[in-house]
Amino acid sequence: MLHDINEEAMLHEFFDILKHLIREPSVVGHEHSFFRILRRELEEVGIKVESFHGVLVAQGTRPDDFYLSAHIDRHxxxxxxxxxxxxxxxxxxxxxxxxxxxxxxxxxxxxxxxxxxxxxxxxxxxxxxxxxxxxxxxxxxxxxxxxxxxxxxxxxxxxxxxxxxxLDRLVIDNDLISCQLDNVVSAALIIYMYRKGFQGTALFSAQEECGRSWRFTLSWFQRQQISTQRLVVLDTSPYTTREDADAQQITLRHKDANGEFSKEMTNELVERCKTLGLTYSFKDEYIEEQNKVREQPYPLGRTELGRIAAATNGEINGTTLQIPTTDYHTANETASISAIKGMLQLLMSYV
Structure with a gap:
């Protein structure tokens, strides 16, 4: 675990990045200006950046070590x-x-x-x-x-x-943060990682909220003739109550409605959570358990990763890594600072 003083410094720098990115518009289907903001942030720390249709790709000096992906469009x-x-x-x-x-x-x-x-x-x-x-x-x-x-x-x-x-601004109150977190928070996490020395590959995709981002991400992998089981897709994950969201710092998945994710990559994140002392749970298990008592079953969901894995018969796969939140798809989506700390600690173990 990081010492408290390091945690405070880490959070302060991360929140500075997040506050800046939140102020920039990125409405689904109109993400161009936000892509330019990301390019500037990445190039300032010496990262190679290339633009493709619907996706901005950042690569360090070891691009094949690890693949991160995050959609950057907002409602x-x-x-x-x-x-x-x-x-x-x-x-x-x-x-x-x-x-x-x-x-x-x-x-x-x-x-x-x-x-x-x-x-x-x-x-x-x-x-x-x-x-x-x-x-x-x-x-x-x-x-x-x-x-x-x-x-x-x-x-x-x-x-x-x-x-x-x-009109969005970051609110920090009572160990919680609120704004339209989905999914600018993931973009901020990746920027923070690159500032701290991450040298893998990150893909920032457009139009996830209308179900298209996976096509842009997949096209890049196909263009580069890359297959991998180490694609980790970052996002937020909605819970109905604050109590349910606070039951874990990290939300993982075994699968979505398209099928199974990579067991190896999922287990790798589980082991790192255990080593770091982070609490975690699996969203698919949570949904299936909740549906036993729900009058209207909640969908398991078709994630960006699941669509990519299904389209490639599993040749490109990995797992999802999500921050548990409440008030999903509003300008007041809320996450605990504990969850943000946990996500930062887990991702920084790959730097």
Whole structure:
């Protein structure tokens, strides 16, 4: 375990990175400006960075040692007509994707009433230049468009196609942190690792919230003719209550709805958790146990990693590594500082 003074220094530096990244917009489907922010952060510490369609790839001097992946898109709104706003991940263009059994599809019906009073800010597509703020006054699911529709005060002048991000700042209170953590927190973790000497490969992917990121990540592996069982996908993991989230610092998985993850890579993380004294659990086991008493079964989920493993018949596989949170898919997603410390300690064991 790290000494307390080292833990405090580690957290302070990490939170500085996270605070900076949170302020930058990255609405699903409009991640270009955030990719540029990541490139600058990585190149400042001497990391090789290459851009491909839908994915930014960072590589140190030992790129084959370890592969990390994290999607960098966040939920937001899209202007689709005169004073008309829809949930960006579920606009018609994205409904052709297979969203069956996805957590995102399930969750949209659970979060429709959470946004009243939420401040939002609009940005120019691609460049990310700020062009104005507004406030969400109402949100509801349209039965015809099958999407989450928003009424927003203050942004009636926007042109269709304009992305609108939640106005987001990191809040630290009572040993908890809150913001739209999914999944800027993972990008911040990877930046921190590179600053501390990580020399493996990291892939930052776009459009995970509409089910497309796995295609971009897979295309890079195929382009490079790489097969691996050591791909670790970082993300957050939703729990219904703070008590359930705090039952572990680290959330792992044996599998998702697509099939089994790499037993070897999963067991490697388990052993490192044990060595570091970190608490952990398996989300698939948690879901299966909860479904025994739920009136409406919760989907096991189709993760980015599971889609990649299924598409390659397991030639590219690994495991997921997630931070347990509450208030998933809102601007107030919350994680414990204990979980952040645990994730940092675990990832730093690969530096």
């Amino acid at each position: 937001g709104l899209l202007c689709t007509g005169p004073n008309e706003f829809e949930y960006a991940a579920f606009i018609t263009a994205n409904q052709g994707e297979n969203m069956l059994e996805s957590v995102s599809s399930y969750m949209v019906s659970q979060i429709e009433n959470r946004f009243q009073g939420q401040r939002v800010q609009a940005h120019l597509p691609y460049v990310g230049t700020y062009i104005g703020q507004g406030t969400i006054t109402n949100s509801y699911i349209c039965p015809r468009r099958k999407n989450l529709i928003f009424e927003v005060d203050g942004l009636a002048y926007l042109e269709p196609g304009t992305p609108i991000a939640f």
